[in-house]
Amino acid sequence: MKKLILLFLFLFSVKIFACKCGNSGEIGIQYQNADFVGEIEITKIYGNNLKSRIYKADVSVLKIYKGKSFGTVEISGLINDIQSAACEVDLKVGEKYLIYLSKNDGDNVISMTTNRKSLGSEKYTISACTPKTFISDVTDQKLKTERQVDEFLSKSKEKLNQVFFLDESVSENSKGDFKDYEISDAKNKFAVYKLKVNEKSKIDHIEAVQNFESSKDLEIMNLMKKNFVIGKDFFSEVRNEEVLLILFYRPENKGSDYADTLSGELK
Structure with a gap:
């Protein structure tokens, strides 16, 4: 953190x-x-x-x-x-x-x-x-997905804190495991995960509330456990807490210098 x-x-x-x-x-x-x-x-x-x-x-x-x-x-x-x-x-x-x-x-x-x-x-x-x-x-896929997320959250019974992450696979020598990550058969544009976070702000356990419904779902969750450090904001660590995290699949970002195809932000 x-x-x-x-x-x-x-x-x-x-x-x-x-x-x-x-x-x-x-x-x-x-x-x-x-x-x-x-x-x-x-x-x-x-x-x-x-x-x-x-x-x-x-x-x-x-x-x-x-x-x-x-x-x-x-x-x-x-x-x-x-x-x-x-x-x-x-x-x-x-x-x-x-x-x-x-x-x-x-x-x-x-x-x-x-x-x-x-x-x-x-x-x-x-x-x-x-x-x-x-x-x-004009019909916009980003807006459509954002509406779907807000609709999902408005109906969700999960009242856990929402969080964001730092991807430790990103370094001076690597753009990270989620850079230009491809999911050929994703049925959903976003996934929602319930995380159990330990005292080091790492993920001990992950449960998909809604996944991408793809053949890569398990691989994505394993990479999250391996690479993610979880925070509530820039100054607050998540420690020994159960939280929610939303991940977006944005295939149009492939090749972009500024955004990943798998991201916590809808951009």
Whole structure:
């Protein structure tokens, strides 16, 4: 886990005036940390607050996976005046999003130019760091899979903590066992695993809540036990705990320099 902490400290210490987000990117963790998960449409933009650099939007809730319906959100920034370095965001009427909202959205923001404490409130606030996926009129496999995961989690009886992993098979000399990993007969685009993690943050036992339904299922679980170090976030190790982990199969990432075909993130 020291590698995870050192990586985060390195990224945080880079002196650039830019927006830094504190969330990990794993959908399971985003779902777990959110008070509301669902699909919304922006119906009205108004109400610039020059002092706090906040504007408002009325929304129509199209679908709910978690939480309750609402009608208004605050948005970080000013209409037609966005400071990207301060994690502000420009939303437009008519845009639709699959979104993960928390009443402490400011905790996801590590801004180097603006004090974000004002964002933490009983209202939902959207910033550049709020996990969200734009919904277009074009069919998108990533969005389809994300919807399937949120639907799965909304119905799941498993209430264990969601986690992420460090793959120790990745090194200076190797891109890792899951780089360009191929599953020719996968019926599912994602798998969900229940893990028993030991005091060294390694997997002692693994059970598939939902696997890929492929001939590689057992091999994948063995590689996870061999290579994965499990964490809750950049600073918290998982020790002697039972947790859940989601793994995605993204064959379109084959040959990519930035993403694996088997990944904890849907990218």
